[in-house]
Amino acid sequence: MTYGPDTVSASQPLLQLRSLSHSYGSVQALHGIDLDIAGNEFFALLGPSGCGKSTLLRSIAGFETPAHGEILLDGEPLTALPAHRRPVNMMFQSYALFPHLSVEKNVAYGLEAEGRGKAEVRRRVGEALETIGLTKFAKRRPGQLSGGQRQRVALARAIVKRPRLLLLDEPLSALDRKVRAEMQLELKRLQHEAGMTFVVVTHDQEEAMSMADRVAVLNAGRLEQVDTPVALYAAPRTRFVADFIGTANLLDGTAAAGGILLDNGLVIAADHTLPSGAAATAVVRPEDVALAGAGTGTLSGTVVDTFFLGGTSTVSVQVPGLSAPFTCTVRAVQVPQRGSQVGLVIDAARTVAVEDDRAASRPGAAQETVSS
Structure with a gap:
């Protein structure tokens, strides 16, 4: 089942960041970031703590307003739009599920808030739960699920609204090592089936290298290298990338x-x-x-x-x-x-x-x- 919109043309990146800079007082978190992300791409922002990757993600989502630069989605400017008006969804590290609601009610929440009809909500929630393999858990509450299952519910809630772009902030950090390895494969599969662009923030190089089509390595608010996982490992362009990757x-x-x-x-x-x-x-x-x-x-x-x-x-x-x-x-x-x-x-x-x-x-x- 495909949830995303039609793929944008090969000549037009889905997401464009142009000269993006941001500061917190005297501390500059981003230094003139230029980046293109294609439609239906699984893209990772990778770097150590404090490198600016979460600031970059929050700027795309609309939770931070960059001091300088532009954010374009399919050629249209996003920078002036508030977060709730952007065709972008964000899956938070904590999953932020409502504990008193069932799985299907959690997934349906965003659609109901938009005023969608009951029949449409029921159909789209059913499709999303089928995609993540949790149809039989629809009536359960989050407290009755494993960590991996809760992660899938949060993902279903994010994709059911069919955003042009899904942002994921350290989506697997709350899982143990075995479940995290399983969910890396699961996320990649779901991204392909959902037919949309995923941008994930992580400090875990194994996570980024195993899931992403391309990876941007950040250091001190600057892009060190943007490349495929294989190229980052085999042909690092800076000493930092060589030391950080593998x-x-x-x-x-x-x-x-x-x-x-x-x-x-x-x-x-x-x-x-x-x-x-x-x-x-x-x-x-x-x-x-x-x-x-x-x-x-x-x-x-x-x-x-x-x-x-x-x-x-x-x-x-x-x-x-x-x-x-x-x-x-x-x-x-x-x-x-x-x-x-x-x-x-x-x-x-x-x-x-x-x-x-x-x-x-x-x-x-x-x-x-x-x-x-």
């Missing part, structure tokens, strides 16, 4: 011909276009490293720890001249003993070089943060 060995040095020159004189091979001598970082994912005999490979060191993870293990190697142990992922049967000497063979074709911009000035980054 696990990576970050080798800091300076850009040189053919790679990154480390302080100990070694060169980590990597293709790049950075100016010679610029502060730079080689990004090496643990699975792109193979163990070799002592004294061979790109780097050599001493095994300091191993972590068994089932079919694979993570091995930490202390390399002279590196401040942190170097990690690699190997098959469980190949795990060397702690204290043994090993070589590390780095896959140069998969090594990414990025500018080391940690010293760059970021207005507001050192100030107290007031909103995530």
Whole structure:
């Protein structure tokens, strides 16, 4: 069953943010955000606490008024419209279900508030409950449901009004790990069946990477990178993204011909276009490293720890001249003993070089943060 409107044309993004900025007193939460989100896209806003992602979501919903910039939905300006007049729905972290109402009454509440006829309300509520798989729980109250079921009721209440855009603020944070993993798949399925655009805010990279078609990584109120989950992991464009997404060995040095020159004189091979001598970082994912005999490979060191993870293990190697142990992922049967000497063979074709911009000035980054 499809709830959303017809897909907008490929040349016209559904949601456009233009130079969006916002401050709380002297603290700037958003710095000139420019972003396009397509129709029927599952889009995630990802970042650490205080990065501005919730401020951005609340600005789209109409609960915050940005100091500067524009918000356009299908080409029409939203910025001046109050929240209740926007064709946008928001699903809150707490779900905000009415405990004294049944499941069907909770889902019907918004339609009844709009003055819809009883027959239409009954039909649309039935369709929504069928989509989320809770038809047989229609007469129950929220207190009689599991956390995952309550999450689905909140989602049904949001999609039954057929908004152009559904905003979700940390929708899975109240669930335990097992249910959260199940609901990640469920949300993606429901988004596809509902035929509408989802924009979800989360600080959980696994959640964003498993559900979203594209992810915007925010840091200190700025967009670091907007890309597919695969591209964010395999081709980060900044040191922050490389460090925040997944696990990576970050080798800091300076850009040189053919790679990154480390302080100990070694060169980590990597293709790049950075100016010679610029502060730079080689990004090496643990699975792109193979163990070799002592004294061979790109780097050599001493095994300091191993972590068994089932079919694979993570091995930490202390390399002279590196401040942190170097990690690699190997098959469980190949795990060397702690204290043994090993070589590390780095896959140069998969090594990414990025500018080391940690010293760059970021207005507001050192100030107290007031909103995530």
